Each structure stands twice: as structure tokens, then as C-alpha cells.
Amino acid sequence: MPFEKEIAELAARRAVARAMGSKKRLDDWAANGTLNARQRIDRLLDPGSFAEWGLHAVSERPEDRDRTPGDGVVDGTGRIDGRPIVIHAADFSAMGASSAKVAGWKAQHSRANAERNGVPLVLLNECSGARMPDIMGAAGIHSTGLYFDLKRTRRSPWASAVLGWCYGGGTWHSVMSDFIVMRKGAVMAVSSPNVTSVAVSEDLDPEELGGWEVQTGVTGQVDMAVDTDEEALAAVKSFLSYLPSNANEAPPRAAVPPGSGEEIGRILDVLPDSRSKVYDVRRILRLIVDKDSYFPIKDRFARVVTTGLARIDGRSVGIIASNPMFKGGALDPDACDKVISFIVLCDSFNIPLISMADTPGFLVGVVGERLRLPGKIMNYMQALHMTTVPKLSVVMRKSYGQAHLNMGAGICDEMAAWFTADVSFVDPEIGVNVVYRVRPQDDPERYRELAATLARGTTAYDLAAPFMAQSVIDPRETRDWLIRMLELHERRLTRGVGEHRMSTWPTTF
DSSP: OTTHHHHHHHHHHHHHHHTOSOHHHHHHHHHHTOOOHHHHHHHHSOTTOOEEEOTTOOOSSGGGGGGOGGGGEEEEEEEETTEEEEEEEEOTTTGGGOBOHHHHHHHHHHHHHHHHHTOOEEEEEEEEOBOTTTTOHHHHHHHHHHHOOOOOOOSSOEEEEEEEEEETHHHHHHHTSSEEEEEBTBEEESSOHHHHHHHHTSOOOHHHHHOHHIIIIISOOOSEEESSHHHHHHHHHHHHHHSOSSTTSOOOOOOOOTTTTTTGGGHHHHSOSSTTSOOOHHHHHHHHSSTTOOEEESTTSSTTEEEEEEEETTEEEEEEEEOTTTGGGOBOHHHHHHHHHHHHHHHHTTOOEEEEEEEOOBOOSHHHHHTTHHHHHHHHHHHHHHOOSOEEEEEEEEEEHHHHHHTTTTTSSEEEEETTOEEESSOHHHHHHHHHOOOTTTOHHHHHHHHHHHTTTOBHHHHHTTTSSSEEEOGGGHHHHHHHHHHHHGGGSBTTBOOOTTTTSOSOO
């Protein structure tokens, strides 16, 4: 056969590269059920759809070439549910997937291909940090600016999974993404404990430095935590299913699952008849949206507000809902950051926004002021004003003060108020103390009379009379109302595409 030697050499070289790095590390992963880079790609992509580039790349340093197949990363293109994507996966078995020049060029090639061709970029991140001695010295550190392109315009979605120790470059790519899912036990931080402990002169637990509880509950930089690699890959797939392949397309329309909306009547069972009683708004949202379609974003962070993707009549929507289960639904500085981040996502990828309000206002006080609450409130308002996707707002119960405006009043395209709505500057009981300096323990009867006086003119009908709310609805009519308003307002977009004024807003806060 012609070229028999060359064919054999190619096959041998491919086999060596696909065998990846440290056999011991690969065996250890297999023993504890952790997937390696190529197994993760196989689980994520449609069968037989992966086309790799950079298979034969190795470190530029001659002494490292035999132990750096792919230079520690696996890149290429494939399909998820039939839709093309680009993938960049860290191979921790090859020198800890440490950041180096050739790996950097591969990552840059993947980013450029995703942006140029209008397809999502998926990043499976695991990185021990910068590769030393490659990066040491003036030329070493300066050259990273050439092969690490650390800027982002949201032309196509990025979805990241943090699947092990992730420091340096792997962290940068993660926090630049539109969605981050983290496997429990993984760590995401600027530098490893080996570096950080020396810098701060104390021993550090990696979990305390950047474990899943810190990153999902304290910093809010990670959107979701899961138990296994398989669950992380499933979350990436699910997230991308709500988004278009790029910013110049409308989100995909899905089939409506059987049974969607059939339990909408249960809203009145979930919603307490007293405004002083709390409930979990996520129970109500799941009754309104298409069955099993609610996909929470940053669910453990700033829990006073819930943000999530969902579908209503097959259309992708983004939902912002204050949650009385936590702090009575009073919005705080973290809530502002969480909502702004979500608005950026939805506006960048043509996803209509729905606000669901039941909030006593912003959580004022010394702590909030020291966390720059006034500026965050105004950033929130600016973000809402800048968005060009359809914005719908529903007042469920309480909607007081500046928070009433931040939840869409005067900015949304359509507002509906449930017959349970209560809208004013502050809760009447607080107003009595502010205006009359009367507290319930001072004169209970007069306090009740004054509270009743201040409670006048706060109903859904008082909001609808001057046409400030366009509709007063029974809570059980919410799904139908949203469907009809979405049908109308999506038509004003050109092919379902907005202006993307938020596309260069920083991904993180």
C-alpha cells in the first residue's frame, strides 16, 4: 500500500496524543469515578461529532514535549443536540493543564472560531495555574498578554464547568463566562494555596479559598454547584438550550411539555392570604412556566431575589423574582449585583425579561450603605433602562419604594398587578412611625387608625386607575397574560434580536 510508513506514523502519533498525560493520574481518576478531558468531551457532545484541532501540539520547551500532549488542552468543534459548538477542555493529566504559550494559542484559536462562526464556546476548566519556568522573567510574564486575550464582547454564549482545581488562566476563562457550573470538591481561585499561603503568611484550606460553598453562596461568581462531572455537563447542555447560538439570532423555540400550566390554580394555595406571611416564590414560578423548564441561576447567592431561565409556551424567558422566604424579599447590595448580571445575560442574547415583585423595598442600614447600596441601586436601574429586549412586570403583593421602580415600574413594556398587590412608598406600619411618630405600644388604637389611613390608595386598582398598571389579574391568569404579552412584544424586535447595549458590561461584579 502506498505511504504505508506515513500512515502508520500518523496513527501512532495520534494514539500517543490521545493517551494524554500521566497514566497514574488517569488511573486514579478512573478509580474514583472522575472523568478525564476526553471522556468529558465524549459525554457532552453528540456521538461522533467531535473534530479536534491541535492534537499534535506540544510545549515549546524541548524538555517538556514528551509529557505535554496537546500542551495540556483539548480543543475542537462538535455538536450539542445538533447545534454546532466550539470546545476547549483542560487536560489536567498533562502537567496539570498549566497555562503556557501553545495552550494559550489553542484557546485563542477556539475563541476566535466561536466568535467568527457564531457558535457557543464551552470551557471545561481545570488548571494548576501558570506553568513555571515558562512564565518567569520579564519576557515570560509579558508574553502572556499575546496569547491570553482577556477581553469579552458577548457575540456568542460562553458556558464553563469548573471540574477540579482551577487557578490562574482557568479561573479567568471561567469568570468571563455567561454561566459557570462547579463540581463539588473543585476549587476556583486566583492562585493555588501553595502561592497564596506564602503571600499571606498563613496556611489556607483550598475549600475556604475558593470551594463551591464560597463561590456559590458568598461571592456569587459560580451559578450552580453539582455533585458529579456528568451533572455539570448536563447543566451546560441545559443552559445552552435556552440561548441562541449567537447574539444575532433569536433563542430557540421549544415544544411545550404536556401538562404545562395545568396546575396554575395551585398558586392560590401557595400564596398566603396575609401579607405578613412568607412563601417561596420559586414554587409559584414553577406553576407558571412550562413544566420542568425553570433553570435557576445563582440560586444560593443573594437569595432575597430569584433569577432563572425558563420557557413559557416554548419561548425562552429570564425571570427576576423577589423571594419573601429570605429577609422578607428585601433587596440588598448582593441582590443588585445578581440581578444586573442576569439582565446582562438576557439582553445580550435576546431573552425577554419578566419581573415578579413582592418586596418591602431595599434592605437599608449601615451595612448596606457601606456596601455601596445607592450606587448598586442606580446601576440596576441603568441596566434596566439600557436593555432592549421585551420587559414585562407583575406585582404580586408588596411593592414599596425605590424597589417598585427597580422591579420594572415605569421601565417595563407591560405591567400587570395581581388583585393582592399593595403598592406604596413604604409599608403603612412604618409610615405611621415616620409621619406621626406613633408606635403600636404607645397608642394601639390610634396606631391602627393611622396605619389604615396611610394604607389608602395602595391597591392594584389604585395602580390601574391612572393606567400605571395595564391590567389587574387573578394570579391564576398570569401564565396566559405572559403568553399574550410575549407574543406581542417579541414582534418589535428585528428577527427577535435586540440592540445588545449591555454586551460589554463586565461579566462579574
